Amino acid sequence: MSLVSIFRSFWPVDARTIARAPVLLATSLGLPILLLVLVPGGGSALAEGKSPPVFLPLVVNNLAWPTLGLGPGVTGFQTPVLLIHAGDGSNRLYVVEQGGRIQLVEDGQIRPAPLLDITDRVTCCGERGLLGLAFPPGAGPKDHFYVNYTATEEGQLVTRVSRFAMDSDSQVADPKSEQVILTFPQPYSNHNGGHLAFGPDGYLYIATGDGGSGGDPQNHAQNLGSLLGKLLRVHVEEGSVLTYTTPITNPFVGQANARPEIWAYGLRNPWRFSFDRETGDLYLGDVGQNAWEEIDYQPANSPGGENYGWPILEGTHCYRADPCDPTGTVLPIWEYSQENGDRSVIGGFVYRGQAIPGMQGVYLFGDWVSGRIWGLRRAGDAWAHSLLLETGRNVASFGEDAQGELWIVDYAGGVYPLVTSQ
Template identity: 40%
Template sequence: MNSPLPRAVIAGLLSLCGPALAVPDEVQPTVEIPVIPAVPAADIPESPMGGVGLQRIRFDREFDSPVMLATLPQGNGEQVIAMQRGEFCAVKLDGSGEWRSFLDFRKRMEGIYLFEEGVHGIAFHPEFEKNRLFYLSYTQNDPRRTVISEMRASDGDKPVALPETERILLEIHQPLADHWGGHLLFGPDGYLYLALGDGGLRNDPYRLAQNPWVLHGKVLRLDVNTRTGNLPYGIPKDNPFAEDQMVRSEIYALGFRNPWGLSFDSQTGHLWLADVGQDLWEEINLVKKGANYGWSDRDGPDAAVFHPTPLIPDTATTQPVHAYTRMRGEGLCIVGGHLYRGEQMPALQGMYLFADWGYGTLWALELDTQGERAVRRHVLHRRDEGSKLNPTLVTADVDGEPVILSQEGALYRVEYIEEIAQE
């Protein structure tokens, strides 16, 4: 376990926010923190897992600021990389280096340049082979907003996006310039899930994450195959607040700051989500229907000192499965994350893989027999001095083997070192 950081260093880190998930310090308000908390004891042990390393996947280009990797559901092995500044490429991660353009959205992204602005996600409809539909999450300005849209792709075994078919499903106006989240994917139930941040900046100043009548700081669940009233999407009848007039019916779960890395476990169907913290904590959540994960009444596993009174009295909250802290020098900004269910690395079976953008560390979180509580953290990789590795997503290839997207434009496999040495 790393030794605790000096208090002066801790104080300097308290203003940082996250991976492709923050705005520069100079535009953030200064907040006085009267007392730096004592360094908490580790809640679970940590140990290195030997024999594991990263291998860069070879391409004749870089994929600048990749934010998501989604599988084209055609069975030909292609996956689409979404890049923050508007480029989407279909690639094969089989070592062939094959890539082709899927969608060029860079014109749409002109003038979108702040650290968190841009493309945030792509998800293909479960019936894509029949209906050719896919979904995008991205930001726009004037007014500043998150856009969720539907688009069609061409027929054939090498589909490309058809931008003229875009249909806007949802626009969420953003009060400030960061904490937008934006990852989206389809669940095993066929519904579209979307993770949204609190809208920024520090301390969730408008208390949006706990406000049940706004969509900020929430995980949403939408039925893209139906329509409810005049909405361009449907509300699943079993959404937890579908019949509650006091809560937006799109909400599946709430209380998130800046969620990044939304994934379903292919075996259990559990929904996992990493949430980027503010000053002290980075956390991993097992997201359940109707649950409240605390922000900004809570910060990680603790009560938030900046909001001593809950927005809504007597609110029950759910603790994270695991949280690590900047006070021990463990990292700065968490990046999710998925449960490993591949075949090539049996030692990782059933573990949650995640990383830290700021430190370039990759971990595997060992869970209890129920698969819901952390019992040990294994270090798979620590960034070498001089390395450009800044993970933006821990995901998987078409076979379920782990892939790391990195902000500098590279993709990496997680492999046994013996295999890497043979290449």
């Protein structure tokens, strides 16, 4: 058994006086874990009796991991950024193109007519564009869907979350049917977030970036009065409501100077997140600044309100050296350095398909720049991890089909299923 990696140093060496006491624990699988217990000293905020940040230890071990590859895919897309299914019992796949189209894949072919074309109102590209798509929960045919895109209103870049009507038979949406659910300004052209998905609770979750530039100069991510740098949770599936309502169980409902839509905060650019279709747990990839990429986690029974640390922390490391008080933050379950050619984390899915039995329960995620794909697997109270595949592609997103099989979206124009190469 080789312990290769542990949670990295919490603060820069010169930032705080911390004694690190290694403690060996055992997981339910009998695997030893080297856990860093942070013992504060000097002027640390933790010395004042405040609770330390919450995190789970990491361990690398010799659990068996399957060998992955890419199967034959579908090509011919223009800058695809997302792949999803509608949950309607069909085998259709929907591929979002950044410029403003949603393409439909049937029987391995791109249908000539797109589901939706709103290129006339989408502001693209860079980190802008048509970025998210979600169909309402429940089985059966769908007559509407939701999108997240950037637009320009009176010279101001904005994010729009909108609802469109569609014909379930023809699989065509009317661009004129748009109902804008939510709009908010974007101060810069980057860090727009863009993902949205329905959770197991039936509410719509919307990921927003911190507003852009670099280092969150306007401190949006920690400001509960701003929708930027957040994960939002709203109710949009009430037939009489054209916009949205806020669930009364959201953590900041009734709190002065806080937006009630906020479910979690302290995020930089949460490009992709997903819910485990079996457990309901939430996994989120938050793109880092100049040094660290991270995977954040929220158990299904969470009441919300998590502060994932940005820009106080980048990963588990202080980003703002003064002040750097991580009290109350929730640290990532996994982080990796940008030193080895990796640059932008792409959150994925927990595998719940049937084609790769050895992958059951593994959370797969990747990196946009390097094209690498890793796996995280829960090992008692720890997380085992492994590099699973070097794709050599720009992995813009992961997708899950109706059977729970996973795909990657290559920004160069294709979508490819993950398969076992054993």
